[in-house]
Amino acid sequence: MGTTRRQFIKISALGLGGATVAASSYGLGDSFLSVFDPVDKSHLVNANFKRYPTYCEVCFWKCAGWTYVDEDGEITKLIGNDNDPHCYGRLCPRGTGGVGMYQDEDRLKTPLIRTGEGDQQTFREATWEEAFDLIASKMKSVKENYGAETFALLKHGSSGKQFEHLFQAYGSDTVGEPAYAQCRGPRETGFALTFGSWVGSPEPTDIRDCKCMVLIGSHLGENMHNSQVQEMSDAIDKGISIITVDPRFSTVASKSKYWMPIKPSTDIALLLAWMNVIINEELYDKKYVEKYTYGLDELRKHVQQYTPEWAYGVTTLKPDLIRKTAREMAQAAPSVIIHPGRHVTWYGDDTQRERAMAILNALLGSWGRRGGFYFKEKLKLPKYPLPKYEHPKWTWKDLGSKYPLAQMGLTNEIINSSLPEYDGDYPVKAWFVSGTNLVAAIPNKAEIERAIDNLEFMVVVDTMPMDITGYADVVLPECTYLERYDDIRSATNREPSIALRMPAVPPKYNSKPSWWMAKQIGERLGLQEYFPYEDYAEVLDWQLKEIGSSLEEMKKIGVKNFPRKGRSLYLAEDEDYTFPTPSGKIELFSTRLEQLGFDPMPKYTAHPEPDQNFYRLIYGRAPMHTFSRTANNPNLVDLMPENTCWINPKVAKQWEIEPGEEIFLKNQIGKVSQFPIKVRVTERIRWDSIYMVHGFGHQEKALKNTFGKGVSDTEMISEVMIDPIMGGTGMRGNFVTFIKKENLTAEI
Numbered sequence: 001m002g003t004t005r006r007q008f009i010k011i012s013a014l015g016l017g018g019a020t021v022a023a024s025s026y027g028l029g030d031s032f033l034s035v036f037d038p039v040d041k042s043h044l045v046n047a048n049f050k051r052y053p054t055y056c057e058v059c060f061w062k063c064a065g066w067t068y069v070d071e072d073g074e075i076t077k078l079i080g081n082d083n084d085p086h087c088y089g090r091l092c093p094r095g096t097g098g099v100g101m102y103q104d105e106d107r108l109k110t111p112l113i114r115t116g117e118g119d120q121q122t123f124r125e126a127t128w129e130e131a132f133d134l135i136a137s138k139m140k141s142v143k144e145n146y147g148a149e150t151f152a153l154l155k156h157g158s159s160g161k162q163f164e165h166l167f168q169a170y171g172s173d174t175v176g177e178p179a180y181a182q183c184r185g186p187r188e189t190g191f192a193l194t195f196g197s198w199v200g201s202p203e204p205t206d207i208r209d210c211k212c213m214v215l216i217g218s219h220l221g222e223n224m225h226n227s228q229v230q231e232m233s234d235a236i237d238k239g240i241s242i243i244t245v246d247p248r249f250s251t252v253a254s255k256s257k258y259w260m261p262i263k264p265s266t267d268i269a270l271l272l273a274w275m276n277v278i279i280n281e282e283l284y285d286k287k288y289v290e291k292y293t294y295g296l297d298e299l300r301k302h303v304q305q306y307t308p309e310w311a312y313g314v315t316t317l318k319p320d321l322i323r324k325t326a327r328e329m330a331q332a333a334p335s336v337i338i339h340p341g342r343h344v345t346w347y348g349d350d351t352q353r354e355r356a357m358a359i360l361n362a363l364l365g366s367w368g369r370r371g372g373f374y375f376k377e378k379l380k381l382p383k384y385p386l387p388k389y390e391h392p393k394w395t396w397k398d399l400g401s402k403y404p405l406a407q408m409g410l411t412n413e414i415i416n417s418s419l420p421e422y423d424g425d426y427p428v429k430a431w432f433v434s435g436t437n438l439v440a441a442i443p444n445k446a447e448i449e450r451a452i453d454n455l456e457f458m459v460v461v462d463t464m465p466m467d468i469t470g471y472a473d474v475v476l477p478e479c480t481y482l483e484r485y486d487d488i489r490s491a492t493n494r495e496p497s498i499a500l501r502m503p504a505v506p507p508k509y510n511s512k513p514s515w516w517m518a519k520q521i522g523e524r525l526g527l528q529e530y531f532p533y534e535d536y537a538e539v540l541d542w543q544l545k546e547i548g549s550s551l552e553e554m555k556k557i558g559v560k561n562f563p564r565k566g567r568s569l570y571l572a573e574d575e576d577y578t579f580p581t582p583s584g585k586i587e588l589f590s591t592r593l594e595q596l597g598f599d600p601m602p603k604y605t606a607h608p609e610p611d612q613n614f615y616r617l618i619y620g621r622a623p624m625h626t627f628s629r630t631a632n633n634p635n636l637v638d639l640m641p642e643n644t645c646w647i648n649p650k651v652a653k654q655w656e657i658e659p660g661e662e663i664f665l666k667n668q669i670g671k672v673s674q675f676p677i678k679v680r681v682t683e684r685i686r687w688d689s690i691y692m693v694h695g696f697g698h699q700e701k702a703l704k705n706t707f708g709k710g711v712s713d714t715e716m717i718s719e720v721m722i723d724p725i726m727g728g729t730g731m732r733g734n735f736v737t738f739i740k741k742e743n744l745t746a747e748i
């Protein structure tokens, strides 16, 4: 971006970093849980250690645990809290390695302010006062000149809450996070249209008592969401049959009764064929369907065209396999789960695919049944008494109104509204970014860069010098989750539970918690009445006392479980129940979609296929990393230092590519990967696709452990298919070809 107004600044160029930390390592075994912390932890803990409760921020499952600190005040260990329903006492390898976030010497150490013009731009170290004064003055001028609404908040994780409060007090509800439009948005809309309620997190999947689970591109076990993986592991021991639909032989595929190596992008065809079999063979739960659902006749008619023989032509899965697996599910019903998945923004028709999954669950009667989906419950924490927020003139809802069923702010629409050519009613002029590495999380970096370049002002709050920080005018270093208080975790589960996060050690360097930053900025904006506390601990103590606990108590126990107060976990035999949908029933046929001009029942539409010598780019998770955020973690980098490109042996042979060879990738519009990637030649991937783990290929040199390692999947995603119903960005319609290292110069 050499010639642009907001030049990208490499933090590495500033010489602010330190030396690399020696990394620890621990072994990985075959079973899912061999990488979790041990059940018996007595040998890990010295009696002189002090322990402080926390909940993990390495991913958003929010497992509760203990931070152990030794006599010298050093963190020695992170261990799961035995009473926590999110982790059942055991942290996953990323959670155990979370201490690396604290120890990482590449951390952001002090506030930074952009100075200089044109190609001479750089960051200078600044005091917190200077940084806050600048931010407050810009927030004031943006509000005066354009309205507070034009200052957008892009966030993810716990810190986002603090800034959301600041922004609402300031007058902006222009908020978005990649965990919606780049993640679970379509499933929440698809399930809400069908059952009337979101799936939510943690998913209310009753895996513990499930007899048959269908995983459609949901790779539990690599996707390490803790209690789900533990429950699945137990269920496997108890003989659950798993049906894995994945073009890749995932870890869970290896534990499955059926692996269905579907042609990518054709899942709706399979789902419709399953419905065809289940309805025509009368395998559905007749009582349940009659009592609770709406639209069976329409659905019956609709799915007649989608026979297993038809689906074979589309999906490459044999009709016999489709029938057998349909019967397998029906036999286990209602203790069956068609798992909704989580990262589901794939092909732009994702809400409809999720609808198909929801409908299949409904036919099998699994919603509200033991071993299917339970009715979740959570404890509503009382709100700390604060003045009401101002009403903004417009909000994220207006900004995303092109997509009628968007239920949260759309990051991609915030980006559109920030572009120079935007001439709509909801222009965005400035960004406040916290806890999200947008350039790694949202495809089409060139567009994000154009948007950023057009901003009047941009703040980034992060713990690490991640790629996004280089675009900021002000960078604020947050201390890690082990060094701060945050909101009480109160999540939905079988039984309500709460968990406390408190500092185990003081913040390293000149880093600070987000609640303090929000308060400081708020006070400079004249919003002190919204921040009437000296320490966030006061807020937590007040809230805890309102529910009969206290900070004192929670410091000792970390997690508190409460009995259910609402309805029971499952529907009783013949129970009358009104679903919160327009018809009060589970909507096999969606009247809402029909009114809005969308297909009321899911249809299959074909998606583009790779040209000759191109392969579909698919991606996913690795057990020891979370997105791009852990790539530099000194504890985790050893376990998996880079991603690899999975290529089928047939393809490798055709290209004369050797295992371990480093190649560059080029996508359908000629974009060549910044770095090379090592090849893994394996039968575990279909010949028409290649696979890589998301979160590598970092371009910021200040990330010393990970700079230049592997390829960023996001970088190769130029084609985005937007879901017309809720605005999610489908990212799996991209195709890549290979460039041998020796041919690189000739190719670009």
Ligand SMILES: Nc1nc2c(c(=O)[nH]1)N[C@H]1C(S)=C(S)[C@@H](COP(=O)(O)OP(=O)(O)OC[C@H]3O[C@@H](n4cnc5c(=O)[nH]c(N)nc54)[C@H](O)[C@@H]3O)O[C@H]1N2
Binding pocket: 057, 156, 157, 159, 178, 179, 182, 183, 184, 342, 343, 434, 435, 436, 437, 438, 440, 441, 442, 443, 461, 462, 463, 464, 466, 478, 479, 480, 481, 619, 620, 626, 627, 628, 629, 630, 694, 713, 714, 717, 731
């Ligand atoms: N190509 C591609 N894109 C994807 C995905 C994919 O698989 N492939 N996955 C999608 C999904 S499912 C999701 S949920 C999103 C996730 O997208 P993001 O939430 O943007 O995920 P990360 O890349 O981990 O970025 C998190 C940022 O938060 C910072 N951080 C960590 N801890 C803290 C903290 O305590 N405070 C603050 N202030 N910052 C902190 C990290 O250093 C990092 O810069 O990405 C989506 N985008």
Ligand SMILES: Nc1nc2c(c(=O)[nH]1)N[C@H]1C(S)=C(S)[C@@H](COP(=O)(O)OP(=O)(O)OC[C@H]3O[C@@H](n4cnc5c(=O)[nH]c(N)nc54)[C@H](O)[C@@H]3O)O[C@H]1N2
Binding pocket: 059, 060, 183, 184, 216, 217, 218, 219, 220, 222, 223, 224, 225, 245, 246, 247, 248, 250, 262, 263, 264, 265, 266, 267, 341, 342, 343, 344, 346, 618, 619, 620, 621, 622, 623, 624, 625, 626, 627, 691, 732
């Ligand atoms: N270790 C770890 N665990 C995590 C995370 C992490 O970063 N690290 N992130 C968490 C978050 S925020 C999320 S959203 C979840 C995401 O996890 P999931 O929702 O489980 O998974 P996805 O990333 O959508 O799916 C990846 C799988 O889809 C397969 N796939 C690709 N294309 C297709 C297709 O067309 N059809 C089918 N049927 N399958 C296909 C891939 O081969 C891969 O196995 O993971 C969570 N858990």
Ligand code: SF4
Binding pocket: 056, 057, 058, 059, 060, 061, 062, 063, 087, 090, 091, 092, 093, 094, 095, 096, 224, 225, 226
């Ligand atoms: S699943 Fe692992 S990384 Fe995620 S919150 Fe739990 S322990 Fe942390």
Ligand SMILES: [Mo]
Binding pocket: 179, 182, 183, 184, 342, 343
């Ligand atoms: Mo996600």
